[in-house]
Amino acid sequence: MTSDCILRVQGLNKHFGGVKAVTGIDLDVRTGETLAIIGPNGAGKTTFYNLLSGRLVPSSGSIQFKGRDITGLPPHVISRLGISRSFQINNIFTEMTVRENVEVAVTAQRRESWRWANRAAVNAAVQEDADALLAELSLAHLSERVAGTISYGDKRLVEIAMVLATRPELVLLDEPTAGMTPDETGRVVELVRTLARTDHYTFLVTEHDMRVVFDLADRILVMHHGSRLILDAPAAVRADPEVRRAYLGDEAADMMEAA
Amino acid sequence: MNTLTGRTGLAILLAALIALPWIAPFFYIFIATQILILGLLAASFNLIFGYTGMLSFGHAAFYGIGAYATAMLLQSLHWPLLACLLVSFLAGTILALIIGFFCVRLDQVYFAMLTLAFGMMVFGVVHQWRSVTNGSDGISGFTVGSLGLGIKVTLGNPAVYYHVVLAIVVIAGLVLYRICGSSFGMILRAIRQNPERVAFCGLNVRRYRLAAFTIAGGFAGLAGGLMAPFLRIASPELAHWSMSAEPVLMTILGGSGYFLGPFLGAGIFVLLETWITSLTQAWMLFLGIILALMVMFFRGGVLGTLISALPTRHRRAEP
Numbered sequence: 001m002t003s004d005c006i007l008r009v010q011g012l013n014k015h016f017g018g019v020k021a022v023t024g025i026d027l028d029v030r031t032g033e034t035l036a037i038i039g040p041n042g043a044g045k046t047t048f049y050n051l052l053s054g055r056l057v058p059s060s061g062s063i064q065f066k067g068r069d070i071t072g073l074p075p076h077v078i079s080r081l082g083i084s085r086s087f088q089i090n091n092i093f094t095e096m097t098v099r100e101n102v103e104v105a106v107t108a109q110r111r112e113s114w115r116w117a118n119r120a121a122v123n124a125a126v127q128e129d130a131d132a133l134l135a136e137l138s139l140a141h142l143s144e145r146v147a148g149t150i151s152y153g154d155k156r157l158v159e160i161a162m163v164l165a166t167r168p169e170l171v172l173l174d175e176p177t178a179g180m181t182p183d184e185t186g187r188v189v190e191l192v193r194t195l196a197r198t199d200h201y202t203f204l205v206t207e208h209d210m211r212v213v214f215d216l217a218d219r220i221l222v223m224h225h226g227s228r229l230i231l232d233a234p235a236a237v238r239a240d241p242e243v244r245r246a247y248l249g250d251e252a253a254d255m256m257e258a259a
Numbered sequence: 260m261n262t263l264t265g266r267t268g269l270a271i272l273l274a275a276l277i278a279l280p281w282i283a284p285f286f287y288i289f290i291a292t293q294i295l296i297l298g299l300l301a302a303s304f305n306l307i308f309g310y311t312g313m314l315s316f317g318h319a320a321f322y323g324i325g326a327y328a329t330a331m332l333l334q335s336l337h338w339p340l341l342a343c344l345l346v347s348f349l350a351g352t353i354l355a356l357i358i359g360f361f362c363v364r365l366d367q368v369y370f371a372m373l374t375l376a377f378g379m380m381v382f383g384v385v386h387q388w389r390s391v392t393n394g395s396d397g398i399s400g401f402t403v404g405s406l407g408l409g410i411k412v413t414l415g416n417p418a419v420y421y422h423v424v425l426a427i428v429v430i431a432g433l434v435l436y437r438i439c440g441s442s443f444g445m446i447l448r449a450i451r452q453n454p455e456r457v458a459f460c461g462l463n464v465r466r467y468r469l470a471a472f473t474i475a476g477g478f479a480g481l482a483g484g485l486m487a488p489f490l491r492i493a494s495p496e497l498a499h500w501s502m503s504a505e506p507v508l509m510t511i512l513g514g515s516g517y518f519l520g521p522f523l524g525a526g527i528f529v530l531l532e533t534w535i536t537s538l539t540q541a542w543m544l545f546l547g548i549i550l551a552l553m554v555m556f557f558r559g560g561v562l563g564t565l566i567s568a569l570p571t572r573h574r575r576a577e578p
Binding site: 053075076096103104112113115165 | 437438440442443444445446448452453457458459460461462463464467
């Protein structure tokens with residue numbers, strides 16, 4: 001394994017009873033790249049994420065992160081090692097304020113979660129980190145709002161802020177722009193592009209919006225029926241007739257053409 | 260309720276509680292002592308329930324072991340009360356650590372059932388192990404001598420004992436309040452709302468649940484230690500599963516979303532019990548009606564309902 005490979009997946013399988021959700025996935029993710037994962041609904045993208053992030057234990061195969069075997073480790077350990085994920089369905093603390101949501105992740109990252117005699121409400125270091133992230137995502141004006149009461153798109157941004165708050169090296173974004181307005185989508189694309197360039201983050205992104213995919217991706221993995229169909233540069237994927245005809249459908253092919 | 264009016268209100272309440280033996284009928288010293296101790300029990304329960312989101316039906320186990328620890332130490336070793344209470348706290352802590360180790364692995368109703376099962380086991384041991392616990396007769400016939408730390412007070416005087424209880428419950432309450440408002444407390448609230456997301460932030464949720472369970476057990480043990488000298492007996496009923504229901508009811512009555520909710524709930528519970536039982540035998544019927552109404556129409560409990568009735572600008576976020 002070369003040092004510029006941050007994640008190595010070998011022969012990864014996940015079966016639910018007789019249903020094969022993910023079969024025989026091999027994948028090397030290069031440090032610093034943005035890799036998009038596309039494929040029709042049910043292609044196994046989210047299951048693949050669940051395996052990488054520890055939500056599910058693989059039936060067989062192995063996952064190595066920075067040369068360390070992480071196959072089957074629980075989510076909190078994988079998160080600590082430097083892999084953080086967002087969720088397709090908003091998964092935040094709905095009764096807390098927006099800032100508190102991010103503070104929970106910052107507190108975990110700063111190893112302050114066992115402090116039992118301090119006052120979380122006046123924890124300056126944690127609040128500064130949280131405020132910086134909220135500003136980065138243009139959420140500062142919402143920081144005192146209860147998270148359950150803000151718009152869907154803003155919740156997705158809070159979700160991303162929480163992912164970044166754990167200071168991961170590998171970020172798994174699951175449909176980050178789903179349900180967002182074009183303006184919000186633009187903010188997310190810009191953010192991911194900036195982070196990918198400046199901070200040496202590595203991104204995996206599943207996405208239905210082909211413009212976002214072709215905007216961001218260095219390489220694209222196309223999944224179908226739980227397995228790897230093709231992994232290549234965007235231009236090659238776009239040109240691949242098999243991908244276009246058989247697996248993405250006409251509409252997606254048109255979107256790819258447009259993108 | 261802004262911070263200033265909140266603090267003023269609490270200061271007035273505390274002053275009234277200190278002055279109670281001089282301004283209220285003698286009978287109410289007993290009532291107030293009971294309310295304070297049960298309030299502490301309910302507040303410790305609420306660290307698990309309201310803050311961490313786990314419904315425990317076994318809290319009386321820790322309360323009971325705390326009561327027995329103090330009663331047995333007073334009876335056989337004649338220790339100062341504060342030393343006995345420290346042992347009660349530790350006994351509750353250790354028992355909760357052991358029971359919690361198994362329980363926090365489970366979620367929702369399975370967690371509740373396992374705490375109930377452990378609670379029944381503890382009751383069974385207390386009730387049957389006659390050579391140590393004196394069986395159903397319990398431990399009695401002990402006297403409370405000194406308080407400890409060189410403080411000279413007559414603990415046999417109900418008014419004095421009330422003040423001791425008040426001081427200890429206030430200190431314990433402040434410690435619990437501090438814990439709830441800390442970074443650790445924030446993680447507990449996050450776990451109540453979405454344990455999975457906390458795990459994906461990199462934290463081992465089970466450990467935080469176990470810590471909350473263990474701390475709660477310690478304070479329940481302390482409450483038990485305060486109750487035994489008050490009742491002048493530690494009996495198996497204190498560890499019975501029906502006793503575990505009391506902090507649940509008090510917390511729901513007062514409001515689980517607020518730190519003081521369980522204390523208020525304990526106050527309402529004990530006062531209603533006293534007044535209604537003096538009028539009729541059917542206390543349980545009235546308690547059932549009140550609880551049914553609370554659960555159906557006033558989910559926030561008495562405190563939650565009162566605060567949401569205030570104008571918005573007076574509300575504040577709870578730690």
